[in-house]
Amino acid sequence: MKEEIKDGKFMGSAKVGPKGQIVIPKEVRDxxxxxxxxxxxxxxxxxxxxxxxxxxxxxQIADAIFSGKAKQLYPDHTEEDSISFAKSIKAIREGIDDE
Known part of the structure; x- marks a missing residue:
């Protein structure tokens, strides 16, 4: 299949390598x-x-939730769920910083 971008959309393929890695196509990275x-x-x-x-x-979403915009971003979720989500994002950040 020929990979192409049309109307801001892309369809292509990526193979999973022996270590479980994939390469994101250049068009998508761009x-x-x-x-x-x-x-x-x-x-x-x-x-x-x-x-x-x-x-x-x-x-940025986590920062917005912590600044009191949880209901604006996720009106169908409880504030507790949104804060839990934001905390999970920040925990990922800590893991990134430890690398």
Missing amino acids: MFGISPGDTLIVLADAERGIAIERFDTFN
Whole structure:
């Protein structure tokens, strides 16, 4: 299959290597401004699939939750759930800083 970007969307493929690693296609890295050394968050849900996002995006979400905007961001979730989510993001940050 030929990989291409059309209307801000991309479809391509990536093989999983022997160590479980994948290479994000260059077109996607360029589209999202992903550079070597960037940290990405991997979200997985057995029913919905896998999503990958830059850590900085989630760090900004956590900051917004801690600044009192949890209900604006996630109106269908309790404030406790949002704060727990934000704390999980910050725990990931601590793990990154320890590397």
